[in-house]
Amino acid sequence: MLSRFFSYYKPHKKLFILDFSSAVVVALLELAFPLAVSWFIDSLLPTGNWSTIVSVSVGLFLVYLMSTFLQYIVTYWGHKLGTNIETDMRGQLFEHVQKQSFSFFDNTKTGHIMSRITNDLFDIGELAHHGPEDLFIAVMTFIGAFWIMVTINVQLALVTILVLPLLALVMTFCNIKMNKAWKRMYGEIADVNARVEDSVSGVRVVQSFTNEKFENERFRENNGKFRKAKIAGYRIMALTGSSIYMMTRFIILTVLIYGAWLSFTGRLSYGELVGFVLYVNVLFKPVDKISSLMELYPKGMAGFKRFIELLDSEPEIKDIKEAVEVETLRGDIALKNVDFSYDGKHPVLNGVNLNIHAGETVAFVGPSGAGKTTICSLIPRFYDVEGGTITIDGIDVRHMTKHSLRAQIGIVQQDVFLFTGTLRENIAYGKLDATEEEIREAARNAHLEEFIESLPDGYDTQIGQRGLKLSGGQKQRLAIARMFLKNPPILILDEATSALDTETELIIQEALNKLAENRTTLIIAHRLATIRNADRIVVVTKDGIAEEGGHDELIEQGGIFANLHRVQYQR
């Protein structure tokens, strides 16, 4: 775990060396200071030589000046180092999350992911900056101070050191407690985030059910749990700090009394006593530092562990080594004995066989929950089949690179996701390097141009968060414009028009028909009018593919489809 942590320093080696060496010099100067005071009192004061005193003071001033500069470096460049490392980690995590398979998102709350990417890494920067530096300086200062104390007076040094094991014991105990407390806090804040994400993205549902009170209550519960966890952590932190403070003051008192006695009996000079008391303080600095590290370390490491955990979760759907980059596919799709379930327990598809020819338009109908969307999700490999194969142009989809496979497939769903930004940017999402002319042509083909041009800002109109300023039909047309730009040989329309009123649907249907030209098209639809033009209709039920054939052919058969047809058209 630690070596993994240190690997993040590599790109910032220079910064680390600069910060670290400055910190060491500052610590060395601190270490020398009491010696200078001691010498000042014992050797310089008795001479009464004012000009030496002045020149020593000037020298001291220069040393302080240097120390000030170095401290600036440590604070600024050190924190810069920490922030850089935190930023690297956050970027890496974001990239990793983007790679995850659908199944990962099925099982992970968005709020939890947000929490990992933001909060969990907050303390890492601090730890990265202070961790190794403070530890090294603490050890160096401790050994140095103690060694000088021994040379001043052995007995006094021994008395000081006697209490330290007790201190270490208390600190270890507190450390364990603190570790637990911070881990709990991170879990709770993740839950808080998940709640916020839920309530905010679902605010329309919340308000239409007027369940604000219920949501507040739920949130209060999570928020309260977080508060409890955080406060518990701080209590232990406070306890640790107070215990350490008390012990250090106790030692100083002991040294003062014992040192006074030594000096009365002529075994310690005044300068030595003052120097010694100052060294006791220097000695406690590393103890202080280590105790604050003990707060920082578990906090940072708890975050780092959660970071690593997520970073090490392999995406389920990956390219195999021999995966090929496919160029433009024709679009012959074949499912052979396909078995699939989402959870490994409840089969959704069982031995499904289906052949779709290039350029064909195939419509899927059937009760909701039958597995129509599932079939369509398997083709772009959003999930992998459990048994059987899916091939496109005779090549198993698992033998293609994910990227090149998905570049060949366009999907329009009932819910259109719009990104924060302008209309232009949202259309261009289908082809990031699209030219202005291409974007306009796509909008025209999607029957969206007239609407866009009626807006005061035209293509530069900002879409409110998630595109809430557009109607369902407009969003749908925007999704279609994206598809015109992407221009994939295979098209999947999953209830793309189901949420629209019949009139809007007619306009969009026209755009969709144009989009479907010269492509292999899979349409899932509830309204049978939508699929009248399909070359073939596939009826999917819970037991698999029940019927397959042309529109009139299926009606003649008098099976499930004929029944559906009768229900929809006779009222």
Ligand code: ADP
């Ligand atoms: P359809 O599109 O025909 O309405 P789906 O393919 O969406 O049906 O769903 C088929 C079955 O798989 C349903 O029982 C549904 O509950 C289940 N299912 C769909 N998506 C998931 C998912 N992401 N995780 C677990 N089960 C799912």
Ligand code: MG
């Ligand atoms: Mg569906």
